[in-house]
Amino acid sequence: MKLRAAAAAVVLALLVGVTAMTRGSAARANDGTVRITIHYSSFDPDGLAVEPGETVRFVIVNTDPIDHEFILGDQRVQDVHEKGTEAHHAHRPGEVSVPAGETVVTTYTFPKISRSLIFGCHLPGHYAFGMHGTVTIG
Amino acid sequence: MRRLSRRLAALVMLTGIFLVGAAGSALACGGLVTPNGTVSLLKTTTLAAYHDGVEHYVTSFEFAGEGQEVGSIIPLPGVPTDVIRAGDWTLQRLILETQPQPPDVFRAAALAEDSAGGAQVILETKVDALDITVLKGGGGEVGDWAREHGYFLPPDTPEILDFYAERSPIFLAARFNLERAERQGVQTGQGTPVHIAIPTPNPWVPLRILALGRQASELVQADVYLLTDRRPDTLPQAERSRGFDPDQRGLIQEVSEPASRTLLTDLRSDRGMKWLPASGMWLTYIRVNETAANLTHDLAIDASGYGNPSPVAAGYPVADGAASWPVVWTVMAALVAVAILMAVTDPTVRRATAKVFRR
Numbered sequence: 316m317k318l319r320a321a322a323a324a325v326v327l328a329l330l331v332g333v334t335a336m337t338r339g340s341a342a343r344a345n346d347g348t349v350r351i352t353i354h355y356s357s358f359d360p361d362g363l364a365v366e367p368g369e370t371v372r373f374v375i376v377n378t379d380p381i382d383h384e385f386i387l388g389d390q391r392v393q394d395v396h397e398k399g400t401e402a403h404h405a406h407r408p409g410e411v412s413v414p415a416g417e418t419v420v421t422t423y424t425f426p427k428i429s430r431s432l433i434f435g436c437h438l439p440g441h442y443a444f445g446m447h448g449t450v451t452i453g
Numbered sequence: 454m455r456r457l458s459r460r461l462a463a464l465v466m467l468t469g470i471f472l473v474g475a476a477g478s479a480l481a482c483g484g485l486v487t488p489n490g491t492v493s494l495l496k497t498t499t500l501a502a503y504h505d506g507v508e509h510y511v512t513s514f515e516f517a518g519e520g521q522e523v524g525s526i527i528p529l530p531g532v533p534t535d536v537i538r539a540g541d542w543t544l545q546r547l548i549l550e551t552q553p554q555p556p557d558v559f560r561a562a563a564l565a566e567d568s569a570g571g572a573q574v575i576l577e578t579k580v581d582a583l584d585i586t587v588l589k590g591g592g593g594e595v596g597d598w599a600r601e602h603g604y605f606l607p608p609d610t611p612e613i614l615d616f617y618a619e620r621s622p623i624f625l626a627a628r629f630n631l632e633r634a635e636r637q638g639v640q641t642g643q644g645t646p647v648h649i650a651i652p653t654p655n656p657w658v659p660l661r662i663l664a665l666g667r668q669a670s671e672l673v674q675a676d677v678y679l680l681t682d683r684r685p686d687t688l689p690q691a692e693r694s695r696g697f698d699p700d701q702r703g704l705i706q707e708v709s710e711p712a713s714r715t716l717l718t719d720l721r722s723d724r725g726m727k728w729l730p731a732s733g734m735w736l737t738y739i740r741v742n743e744t745a746a747n748l749t750h751d752l753a754i755d756a757s758g759y760g761n762p763s764p765v766a767a768g769y770p771v772a773d774g775a776a777s778w779p780v781v782w783t784v785m786a787a788l789v790a791v792a793i794l795m796a797v798t799d800p801t802v803r804r805a806t807a808k809v810f811r812r
Contacts, residue, residue, distance in 0.1 A: 356608035381596060381610060
């Protein structure tokens with residue numbers, strides 16, 4: 316009986332593990348790197364969780380033949396970029412352009428409080444098309 | 454005749470294509486994507502005629518005026534043998550029939566690759582002020598070419614280009630040359646009809662691309678005319694008309710009848726239309742009146758009389774199951790593993806199994 320229970324547990328674990336792998340590009344390495352793939356103007360994964368105060372190195376891979384952006388911040392940051400009301404600024408952590416077919420890296424340190432942030436692309440029509448995701452802190 | 458011409462000219466007709474914005478100043482009838490991503494809704498008119506194994510695709514590009522940065526990309530079912538200026542009033546004559554109310558130098562570009570590993574430029578030609586390029590390549594390659602040539606691509610472009618490239622990697626890109634347009638006195642809103650001859654055993658009319666760059670709830674409107682040797686079967690099958698009801702959604706078959714001799718005579722007298730038989734053709738008029746969200750397919754045509762339009766040509770998903778296979782495989786493997794474990798560990802099952810094998 317014990318053998319059967321153990322075997323069933325192994326099968327279940329395998330099932331869960333393999334299924335997670337097939338779903339998988341929420342690839343998060345042990346060194347704090349999160350890989351985000353852009354395909355068909357969508358982020359994959361479009362949701363992730365981090366610890367308060369954690370520093371994450373985002374590797375953003377654009378597989379599309381069109382340019383995109385990765386803008387990480389709260390709703391105010393998203394609004395500013397969507398409406399284009401912010402003056403042009405130098406590189407900021409968590410705010411990068413991702414040219415067609417290229418991979419870019421940006422490192423971002425999250426605040427030490429529990430909340431949610433958004434990442435999105437604000438090239439014309441992209442955000443409305445659904446090109447955004449959520450980061451849950453804590 | 455002059456009166457007729459004036460009446461025809463008064464009909465503002467644009468044609469059917471799809472567009473992707475471009476840095477130039479062309480508007481492809483059917484939709485207009487501007488640099489800020491907004492779309493002007495325009496009605497599209499297209500003739501897809503099929504005779505002797507050649508699809509004759511006639512559509513019109515409208516000049517959007519200087520400063521407009523838009524262009525068009527049309528997926529094609531095969532490599533065209535001719536891209537020429539179409540007659541001035543073929544589309545208008547079809548409209549009159551069914552609704553109440555010189556080519557420039559043609560140059561084959563010797564299949565030269567546009568760039569290493571990129572889209573191949575198969576043909577380049579000029580039709581009046583239009584610069585036309587026929588490309589061969591995957592969705593990504595054609596997208597790269599368009600971007601590198603200044604086309605503005607809406608966010609749904611990558612998926613839609615792949616949708617077409619998986620079935621036919623041939624695309625036609627068109628945009629107006631501002632200098633020639635000015636020299637030729639092309640006015641804003643003026644259409645340039647283009648006739649594309651495509652040998653293919655499997656004619657279809659691209660419809661999904663009409664939704665490019667549009668919000669899901671936006672209405673896509675187009676007039677599609679078919680002229681075929683026999684009464685065609687289409688996929689999806691068009692709905693029966695409720696009499697030009699503007700609220701009727703979907704693909705609506707407004708006309709399906711033998712083409713009249715007067716219509717065929719008139720069409721044959723237009724430029725480049727001598728290939729059209731003088732009799733024995735079937736005229737179908739399908740009105741597209743559907744939201745962008747629901748326009749996820751094309752129009753497959755079987756003009757052979759066998760009544761078997763291709764689901765692939767219609768753009769319906771092919772059941773290869775590749776994407777879902779890993780999960781299916783995992784579940785099946787787990788079930789088999791559980792069954793084996795039960796057989797091995799459960800005394801009742803073990804005894805029953807042993808009994809079966811003893812026999």
